[in-house]
Amino acid sequence: MRVNPTAERPAPAAPPPWSGPVLDALPPPERALFRRYGQGPRVPVPHSLVHRAFEEQAAARPHAVAAEHLGRSIGYGELDRQADRLAARLAASGVRPGDRVAVLTRRGLPMLVSLLGVLKAGAAYVPQDAALTPPAQLAHVLEASGATAVLTLAAYADRVADRPDRPVLCVDRLMAEPLPDRPARFRPVRGPQGSDLCYVLFTSGTTGRPNGVAVTHANVCNLLLTAPGNLGIGPGQRVAQLLNIAFDMAAWEILGALCHGATLVIRGRDLAEAARTADVVIATPSVLAGLDPDHCPRIRTVAVAGEPCPRPLADRWASVCAFHNGCGPTETTIVNTVQRYGTGSARLTIGRPTPNNTVYVLDARQRPVRIGATGELWAGGAGVTAGYLAAPRLNAERYRPDPFLGPGHMMFRTRDLGRWTPEGELEHLGRTDDQVKVRGFRVELDAVSAALETTPGCVRAATVRVDDRTLVSFVTPEDVAPGAARRSVAEALPYYCVPEAVHALAELPQTGRGKIDKAALLELAVRRRTAGLDVAS
Incomplete structure (x- = not known):
């Protein structure tokens, strides 16, 4: 399956009109603010392919250390040569430009060779954690992505069957083979373009099956190679690698x-150790909260995203380094708004649109709301991804033609609520749907409940989020075994979806309209947790 989701999209139009009937509901002064606040700066991007930016660095400083992990290191030149050799091996195995390659790995130097090798082959990588991905989820990812090859480590090779149409390559074994002094630079038969896919990330889906989001090279380059997304990173600096691939x-x-x-300082088991020697840390607020700035004297830049950031946490870090608070779903390429927050800032917000991106605050009919009014956030511009793989109905629901940028442009419905401040920054005001963030990961509560309902004897289930790190679930009838229910989730969904506690009830409370009363369940969950009645086995 070699389908590029961008293939049928028309090329972006010339400069945006930002006019027409869709803006007529706003008075003229607010139309100007709608455009001024919603339009990120228009700046050039120096590369359209991620691996070309890396190759430029490797050519300029081949002996510089590219990455460290548990006492081992690799230079830029060697990393470049290893990735070229892997790209050639992938091509010899049948991988072609436009394909997707699953990368089932753990943190380490082979992880980097895998990602770059896939990109150099002209394919897109599909990352999964080899130790944490449940078998059912892995099977779905391989099928839904149409992966034509799998890259993994020798210790995990038995997790995926080696098939003629989907070979399995162990990257650590390949790296152990002697490397030619001057291997030829690998170039695929068709040169990749910025509209080609860079990676496919699977996010939690409403049906319990993750959705694959197709992210292009142009999407990624726009964030990484422009300010503030580049975070001022340069040669000689150390960047912590703390997060799940x-x-x-x-x-x-x-x-x-x-x-x-x-x-890149790739962490082992000790997350804090990697952060202590880093200049730059990118993390969720939950991860950052586990670090002590007094023990991280080198850190000069911190960027957080993935979940709301508590202001005390932002104040703590902003007093010792440059602190960036960002926001944006996977579908808009990591973050599409950023605030450089200082301790003297009037508000902690999610900031302004990043370069070449746009953000609109719209009502239920996708019309602009007044400045300062609450509405739903829609994202446009260079960060809007190519869509979901093989999900036309979901694409039609979440990706729409952008009436503000004009023909050829798409905008994405984030389902976040927000409003513009008088200074032109965005305040995030929660979600419009049942999707929540837990430990920085997106979780569909209905997907967790659907997994619970596969437990023998379970008739109905509901799940609530107690805080940024905790889910609690309820099942009926009352003889359902809580431990078995938790195992049902662990076998079907990622670890961060597993509820801390499962409570079995005779029946679930209902609202006056006959729906599950989640407000009552949340109150019950908090009450039971406070009383120490959680059941987590």
């Missing part, structure tokens, strides 16, 4: 460091 913010860490000539 299947999380889109990991691409910000990994590719952001390698595209700018920095050293």
Whole structure:
């Protein structure tokens, strides 16, 4: 399956009109503010392909350290040669430009060779954590992505069957083979373009099956190679690699460091150890909260996203370094708004649109709301991704033609609520749907409940989020075994979807309209947790 989701899209039109009937509901002064606040700066992007930016750094400083992990290191020149050799091996195995290659791996130097090798082959990588991905989810990802090859480590090779149409390559074994001093630079039969896919990330889906989001090279380059997304990263700096490879913010860490000539510090079990020697940290607020700035004297830049950031946490770090608070779903390429927050800032917001991106605050009929009024956030511009793989109905629901940028442009419905401040920054005001963030990951509560309902004897289930790190579920009838229910989720969904506790009830409370009363369940969950009645086995 070699389908590029961008193939049928018309080329972007010339400069945006930002006019017409869709803006007529706003008085003229507010139309000007709608455009001024919603339009990020228009700036050139120096590369249209992620690996070309890396190759430029490798050519300029081949002996500089590209990455460190548990006492081992690799230079830019060697990393470049290893990735070229892997790209040639992939091509010999049948991988062609436009294909997708699953990368089932753990943190380490082979992880970097895998990602770059796939990109050099003209394909897109599909990352999954080899130790944490449940078998059912892995099977779905391989099928839904149409992966034509799998890259993994020798220790995990038995997780995927080697088939003629989907070979399995162990990258650590390949790296152990002697490397030619001057291997030829690999170039695929068809030169890749910015509209080609860079990676496919699978996010939680409403049906319990993750959705694959197709992200292009142009999407990624626009964030990583312009300010503020480049975070001032450059040669001589050290960037911590703390996050799960299947999380889109990991691409910000990994590719952001390698595209700018920095050293990537890949953590082992001790997350804090990697952060202590880093200049730049990219993390979710939950991860950052586990770090002590007093023990991280080198850190000069911090960027957070993925979930709301508590202001005390922002104040703590902003007092010692440059602190960036960002926001944006996977479908708009990691983040599409950023605030450079200082301790003297009037508000902690999600900032302004990043370069070549747009953000609109719209009502239920997709019309602009007044400045300062609450509406739903829609995202446009260079960060809007190519869509979901093989999901036309979902694409039609979430991706729409952009009436503000004009023909050839698409905008994405984030389902976030927000409003513009008088200064032209965005305040995030929650979600419009049942999707929540847990430990920085997106979780569909209905997907968790659907997994619970596969437990023998379970008739109905509901799930609530107690805080940014905790889910609690309820099942009926009351003889359902809580431990078995949690295992049902663990076998079907990622670890961060597993509820901390499962409570079995005779029946679930209902609202006056006959729906599950989740407000009552949340109150019950908090009450039971406070009383120490959680059941997590």
